[in-house]
Amino acid sequence: LDVRRLSAMAPAEAMLDVQRLPGIGPFYSALIVIRACGLTDVLSTQEDHTRAAVEALYRLDHTPDDAELERIAEAWRPFRTWAAVSLRAIGSRILDRPAA
Known part of the structure; x- marks a missing residue:
């Protein structure tokens, strides 16, 4: 993997490029x-x-689809990556907390 080459691409394009590697799908790319x-x-x-x-x-009373998740995440700019990482890291602890 050439990080300089990937960095020169749009993120979606770089993710598709990485998916050309055997065993790498959308999640890992x-x-x-x-x-x-x-x-x-x-x-x-x-x-x-x-x-x-x-x-x-x-x-929400439903699992958000991609479009809704992207719409909600607009409020997290310019740190959508870090907001998602934080949710992933602390989500289970928050979700297990009893309702106030």
Whole structure:
């Protein structure tokens, strides 16, 4: 993997490029590109734990689809990556907390 080459691409294009590697699908290509390129404002819609945390914390009565997740995450700019990482990291602890 050439990080300089990937960094020169749009994130979605870089993710598709990484998926050409055997065994790498959308989930892992997003993780690889976001972390390798140091992207701070990219939302991966491939992470189900983030989606579940958004559903619970935003008190949705449904699991958000990609479009809704992206719409909600607009408020997280310019740190969508870090907001999603934080939700992933603390989501289970928040979700297990009894209702106030």
